[in-house]
Amino acid sequence: MACSRCSAQLLRVSGLPVKTISRAVSTTHELCGKRTKEPVLRKWGLEKFPKEDNYNRLRPLLELPDFTYLDGRPTPLTKQQLERKEMNYNLTKRIVMLTKEMEEAKIAAVKRKQGDVKSRESILTSKLKPKSTQL
Numbered sequence: 001m002a003c004s005r006c007s008a009q010l011l012r013v014s015g016l017p018v019k020t021i022s023r024a025v026s027t028t029h030e031l032c033g034k035r036t037k038e039p040v041l042r043k044w045g046l047e048k049f050p051k052e053d054n055y056n057r058l059r060p061l062l063e064l065p066d067f068t069y070l071d072g073r074p075t076p077l078t079k080q081q082l083e084r085k086e087m088n089y090n091l092t093k094r095i096v097m098l099t100k101e102m103e104e105a106k107i108a109a110v111k112r113k114q115g116d117v118k119s120r121e122s123i124l125t126s127k128l129k130p131k132s133t134q135l
Contacts, residue, residue, distance in 0.1 A: 067075060
């Protein structure tokens with residue numbers, strides 16, 4: 001279906017009278033064209049909308065036991081508490097490993113820089129020296 005402008009041009013070519021003022025709204029040009037706008041989430045660098053998982057806000061409610069024994073025994077941990085404990089342990093291990101790697105990388109960078117300085121000095125000292133005037 002052509003828009004009112006296109007059909008008006010077609011009718012003018014054929015010689016039929018055309019009513020130029022119309023209250024109809026045509027969206028064919030907008031629908032036929034490619035979508036130029038990026039979706040908002042991709043513009044922000046996201047694939048999907050982020051979940052509202054703010055565990056720190058509810059942490060005391062999540063980690064405190066909901067009952068106690070009278071003889072002082074510890075309460076059994078729930079499945080979610082065990083999963084959270086394991087997740088925290090794995091995160092801690094990863095943080096420690098990555099900080100060790102960072103320290104090693106810093107030390108390696110300093111050694112590499114010192115090696116570059118030493119190699120430049122050795123190149124400068126090994127260059128040919130000018131002849132002395134005394135023979």
